[in-house]
Amino acid sequence: MVDMNNLSSLHLDILSEIGNIGSGNAATALSNLLNKKIDMSVPAIKIVEFNELMEYVGGPDQVIVSVCLRIQGEAPGSMFFVLQPEEANLLAEQLINVNVSDIIEDEMALSAISEVGNILSGSYLSALSDFTSINMQPTVPTLVMDMAAAILMQGMIEISQESDYAIIIDTSIVQEGSPQRELIKGHFLLLPDPDSFGKIFESLGVIE
Secondary structure, three states: OOOHHHOOHHHHHHHHHHHHHHHHHHHHHHHHHHOOOEEEEOOOEEEEEHHHHHHHOOOOOOEEEEEEEEEEEOOOEEEEEEEOHHHHHHHHHHHHOOOOOOHHHOHHHHHHHHHHHHHHHHHHHHHHHHHHOOOEEEOOOEEEEEEHHHHHHHHHOOOOOOOOEEEEEEEEEEEOOOHHHOOEEEEEEEEEOHHHHHHHHHHOOOOO
């Protein structure tokens, strides 16, 4: 397994660069799809222990909206794009230009959020694959709204016996020209399977 004590600021800088490239590609794809300027940025990337992960999204009882998928290929794992419900409503409003009071009741809003999660996941995975030379492909994503514990535990349960860490990519999304340039803050969570975590960080120069 990877020794987190061997991670340096350089490795975190590489992860940040991967996140910035992924968010840039996702913003371009969304801008072309919607014919409007969408900006994305990655203010921070963190590697946290699982017990911190649940608290990072508001605690196990916090209701969240999440686009979930599995990673297939040479480094399998789980991925989640997580938004608070109010952030999901705001993002959907920016994408489809209608008021959204409850995203779970709005089929068009759900579709818009799913597409954002799909594009974002594909863009991040593509950037990560390019940097690591590891083949990784996303499965078809699903969108769920539930308590954080119910959603994240499914991805954590497969790896919690052997791995204690997850990668969090903070993601900020804004539509150019939106009222007061409203900023939507979400979290992109990468939970590599045990062997995958080692492959990813070995490729970035972390010695086990």
